[in-house]
Amino acid sequence: MPKRRNRTFANGELLPLVGEHERAGLSRAIDIAKAIMTDKRMDMEDADLVKRIRWSVTDARRRAAARGV
Numbered sequence: 913m914p915k916r917r918n919r920t921f922a923n924g925e926l927l928p929l930v931g932e933h934e935r936a937g938l939s940r941a942i943d944i945a946k947a948i949m950t951d952k953r954m955d956m957e958d959a960d961l962v963k964r965i966r967w968s969v970t971d972a973r974r975r976a977a978a979r980g981v
Contacts, residue, residue: 920965926972927981941969 921929929951933944945966949956956962 920968926968927976930969930972930976941973942966945969 926948929948930944933947936947938944938947942962945962945968946956948969949962949965954961954965
């Protein structure tokens with residue numbers, strides 16, 4: 913059975929954070945991910961965590977665009 917990770921964000925938490933940082937002028941997923949990590953006091957030195965958060969930001973943006981948000 914695959915290892916299950918703890919959830920990083922609660923249901924519906926990520927998309928508003930992404931939108932907040934986009935309105936603040938950030939456009940690249942990595943910049944938004946780093947800003948969110950700073951807000952939530954996550955470990956910026958953990959390269960795997962940065963990569964997962966960046967992927968989550970990209971995925972949230974893709975899902976929002978598909979819904980027309």
